[in-house]
Amino acid sequence: MKLTLNRSEFMQELQTVQRAISTKTTIPILTGVKITLTEQGLTLTGSNADISIETFLSADNEKAQMNIEQTGAIVLQARFFSEIVRRLPESTLTLEVLENNQVAITSGKANFTVNGLDADSYPHLPVVESQNAIEIPGHILNKIVSETVFAVSQHESRPILTGVHFVLEDQKLLAVATDSHRLSQRVIPLDSGDTTFNIVIPGKSLTELSRSLTDEEEAIQISIMDNQVLFQTKTMKFYSRLLEGTYPDTNRLIPSSFNTEIEFSVPELLQAIERASLLSHEGRNNIVRLAISEEAVVLYGNSPEIGKVEEDLNFASVTGDPLEISFNPDYMKAALRAFGDTSIVIRFISAIRPFTLEPTESKGNFIQLITPVRTN
Amino acid sequence: MKLTLNRSEFMQELQTVQRAISTKTTIPILTGVKITLTEQGLTLTGSNADISIETFLSADNEKAQMNIEQTGAIVLQARFFSEIVRRLPESTLTLEVLENNQVAITSGKANFTVNGLDADSYPHLPVVESQNAIEIPGHILNKIVSETVFAVSQHESRPILTGVHFVLEDQKLLAVATDSHRLSQRVIPLDSGDTTFNIVIPGKSLTELSRSLTDEEEAIQISIMDNQVLFQTKTMKFYSRLLEGTYPDTNRLIPSSFNTEIEFSVPELLQAIERASLLSHEGRNNIVRLAISEEAVVLYGNSPEIGKVEEDLNFASVTGDPLEISFNPDYMKAALRAFGDTSIVIRFISAIRPFTLEPTESKGNFIQLITPVRTN
Structure with a gap:
């Protein structure tokens, strides 16, 4: 893999996937960011036990100033790598995978050589079928999250209450959260065709999702599998696990x-x-x-x-x-x-x-x- | 004591003396701010083991909008009191000492009644004679502090090195700090008459002093006693203890x-x-x-x-x-x-x-x- 690209555009992508990367994980490779370069562009992946984020920077994006010399993939320790990129002296940088998963990071006169990990050993993200996807504007999703997520329980004694309950039916999306002392419930009309769902998304995932959705205008596609939900924009995939169990009947409250x-x-x-x-x-x-x-x-x-x-x-x-x-x-x-x-x-x-x-x-x-x- | 005054002017004075007030002190009354009202104006005092700050808000200060109904003094728990003042609804507030050291704090429809302490039990500040005072512009003092204070030792193993050594002689002020791994020394010419001194001021005191000197143009009077130094502006007195002992001879280094x-x-x-x-x-x-x-x-x-x-x-x-x-x-x-x-x-x-x-x-x-x- 060898690639030159714009430093600040790259930095933005790195910051987005870093939301999903914990330094405290017990799985060492998950402290890393996976970097995959194809002729189409650059994919970054970060993941922890709860959420995974994948961003895509297209080779056609002019701002990215990408010059792809050789495709490939590598995993780099995320915190360090982004610290390094942040402090490089010039407006572009070059990444080159050398032997033994070593990676040269060059910008102006600064030459870093850092130890990477084999990209093949990075876990695969869940496959979410998008056939039942619904679409919702970013600012609406952000609003419904901010109006409910503060009321989720902070205690793991009843794990199901640490999530927000989303119910889609009859062209309406209902979101409700309660920690058993207070409750917040929001309903919005949503043109969702035949799609229905009834899921509980961890509050922490929703908070990170909101922080990642910076373009208020963009439409978000939501797809659901057995135990995963995928929020997708043109340049980002945001996966969260779902909470298992039955959410209490809050209507009667x-x-x-x-x-x-x-x-x-x-x-x-x-x-x-x-x-x-x-x-x-x-x-x-x-x-x-x-x-x-x-x-x-x-x-x-x-x-x-x-x-x-x-x-x-x-x-x-x-x-x-x-x-x-x-x-x-x-x-x-x-x-x-x-x-x-x-x-x-x-x-x-x-x-x-x-x-x-x-x-x-x-x-x-x-x-x-x-x-x-x-x-x- | 009964007084009405402008809330934001009062808040500023409170914030200044709070620099000297620790919530962790073992002497309960030192978690408080002493409020003394005379016909001339309002004096606030805060103190800890290392530094004491006294501010004065003149009754003649138009911005302060002071209406003095009855002079007196009281001590109020500083952290709470300033939180309360900060959140009051109107632009002015009224303080009134009731029976048993209770204090009414009123602003618009909000009425607080808080427990104060007898001002007579507040410790007296050191008396510093100002006959040998020297004068230095605020921005010069700030500069000399910022150029040296970072190099003081953070360890108490050699307490004398946790301070900055100031030597005034031959119309020159020398400041030097070292933690034995690095050293920073600054000399400035100073028209000081016959006055000389050779003192070590704790680094932490100097850092707080710099934060308190917001008016760069103002002249600061410096007076020294056996174990205390006083920095004085028109509206503030800042006392710090001095470190005892002989500072090492850094010249030979x-x-x-x-x-x-x-x-x-x-x-x-x-x-x-x-x-x-x-x-x-x-x-x-x-x-x-x-x-x-x-x-x-x-x-x-x-x-x-x-x-x-x-x-x-x-x-x-x-x-x-x-x-x-x-x-x-x-x-x-x-x-x-x-x-x-x-x-x-x-x-x-x-x-x-x-x-x-x-x-x-x-x-x-x-x-x-x-x-x-x-x-x-």
Whole structure:
């Protein structure tokens, strides 16, 4: 293999596949990036136990300034290799595989010779059939991920809850995540033909996927196999394993009748919650208390050691019964951030039943649920 | 004590004194900021075992929008208090000391009540007589610190080497730091009258001092007592303890005759050193090798596991004997960064003797020394 190409274009590809490469893996070759050069272009592959990423830089891409002298393949230790490429002096670099899997990296007067590994010993990526692929715009996929993934469980005690549940049916894509204390569910219409699926994708994979999808406009093809999902753009394939098991029935968790409703501006409520949580974070329970009456809506936070805070909240409207309810402000902060700069309706049944949060303008396509904390 | 004032001006003062406040101190009251309000203005004080900072916000300062209703003093837990102030909703805040050292912090509809401590139990700062004060512009002080402080020892085995040695005599201020592997020495002319001193200031104190001196134009007054130094601006007093003991005689370490001289552009040499150190960092010894001959100047780095690098260096001129010398590239990187974007002359005696680095234009006022590593 011998190739000269543009350094910054190459660097970008390297950074993308590096998202899938862990330095802590127990399989040494997976600390490497696989580099495969054909007459068509350059393929980079990175993989760990959960995700694999493959990028393709076409020989036709003018920005890449590729000069292919000899095709071939090699695996290079990813972290070092990208550090080296990043610090090379010129705008292009030359890679040449020498004897014994040694690789010469040259740029200007700088000559590196690094030890590679045989590309044949790199594991094969799963084969995903794309016959049942659906397509979704990148920014929609990113949005649905960011609106749900924060609510997955961080604990491995119930592994299925560490993923986001995606259900495609009736031309609708539903995504839901819950850690059993709070839940976030998003539904979007999707022109998906006859394709249906019901899968759970690890939250961490989705976070990495979002970071890799830099072109918001691009369409993403999603294909599913028994235990793998493939997200594909023109230049990138992103594989993730699926979580096995049955996701709990979350539909029955969402209540439908309420006794108190209140409408808030999200940014204003978020700031007040942030202030209250300064003190609650120091207490043993990390809870804040919301008191709703006809006269006022007041938020309370306190910590025996530091002090207390109380704040009269601004609200757009309030209806129903007076209520005092306590909850974890961190769940509320995460929920409010997912809504963004809008207004929401919070609906309560009682101080001990989960309450719902929905954008005021929502028609049931985005709903969140938070379980309160019993204080007596 | 009762006071209303501008939040962002107050926040700035708080951030400055917080540099001196540690959350890890064993003396509880030192996790607090002391707030003292007189008719003249507001004094904030923070302190730890090494440094103390006192800021003053004048009642006449229009930006501060101060409304003094009642003078007094209190100590508040610094980290929390500044988090609270940072998140308050309005552009002004009101502080009021209630009964039992409780303090009300109010801004808009947000009402905090936090537990304070009696200001009388806050330790007194040292009294430093300013009769022998000298004056130095802020940017000069910052420069002399940044040119030397990186070379102090990070190890407590020889505590005196963790400080920078300052000697003022003959209208010259000399600053020198060494960790016994490398040394950096700066001399500046200073109109200091009859004042002389010979002190060692902890490197960490100097780093914090530099961060606190934001106004480059301002003059800094330096006063010294037995075991304390005070840096004073119009609005801030910065105290540091001095290190006790005799600083080693560094003068005799600097050689004066050489066998090889070479001139480099600092940015170019720095980049090459950074490339070579990518590999040397992985080796057991972290050394790079420089080979100087009449034909070429070549830099080598290698790590048995990863590979090797060699690079023909650009240089402005070379004279004297051929030489091969090995050194720690991290010392070289730090030295080069301290020089900035200029050209330097490196002078060698032999492969086993310390070599010097000086700006080409220098007249002996800035010199660095690096001890090579013996490789056989």
